[in-house]
Amino acid sequence: MLRVGLTGGIGSGKSAVARRLAEHGAVVVDADQIAREVVEPGTPGLAEVVAEFGEEVLTPEGRLDRPRLGEIVFSDSARLARLNAIVHPRVAARTEELMAAAPVDAVVVYDVPLLVENDLGALYDVVVVVDLPEEEQVARVVANRGMPADQVRARIKAQATRERRRAAADVVIDNSGTPADLDRRVAELWADLSARA
Incomplete structure (x- = not known):
């Protein structure tokens, strides 16, 4: 079994990556x-x-x-x-x-928002971080969840910094592009994880 920790800040698209990995055959455990x-x-x-x-x-x-x-x-x-x-x-x-x-041969993806904050990286064989610039995070959460921008920024501030999250990653998935870009990146990630498993 390959244990993969998947994380990213609020609005990063972590759930979209988890869904795509499940479609490829991963067993996804959603902490939220x-x-x-x-x-x-x-x-x-x-x-x-x-x-x-x-x-x-x-x-x-x-x-x-x-x-x-x-x-x-x-x-x-x-x-x-x-x-x-x-x-x-x-x-x-x-x-x-x-x-x-x-x-026993599964790729198990643990979708956990606070992986870095709680220093859980050592529990996983691979840590994947979904990343995008903070202003894009804010814009996506405001648009998709209707949360006021100041509340989004408060949540971002309560989470690990982007730099700290990236430093904890074995793999960084850039989600600042289109859904098609994300599809391609996740397919590449799945090929890598499958090879490791």
Whole structure:
């Protein structure tokens, strides 16, 4: 099994790369999806988040209000660290379960936003970073998610710098071009990963 850590800042196109790798045959483990699962209603994770941050982080339906929680934690590094201490161990345990279930000859791609921030590179055989200039990140998130530019910049500031992320990479995927450019780059990456596996 080849363990690939895939990361990139908000709006970098990391999810688009993960989708393309899955189409090529990779087993993709999505940290964001797992992070949502571990705080679903009725889970110990959600109960602990509410105990830490209060009922105001819940929607009227009792689900986690992610935008509200984001406003709280992305402007306060201590509160962000507390949230991470609740969520990350649960995500790690579920990730290991999913990776253990993958075929022995698989290319397993772990799609994780905070790989560099949490110094997880050593867990993977290959670290792939999806990269583009910060202003393009901001423009894409504003256009695709409707998030205000100042909130996007706050999230970028809370993440590893572009330079630090690139320094941690074994492979950098430039996503500043067209979708066709990205298709070609991911096909080249898949050929490389398959050869390593």
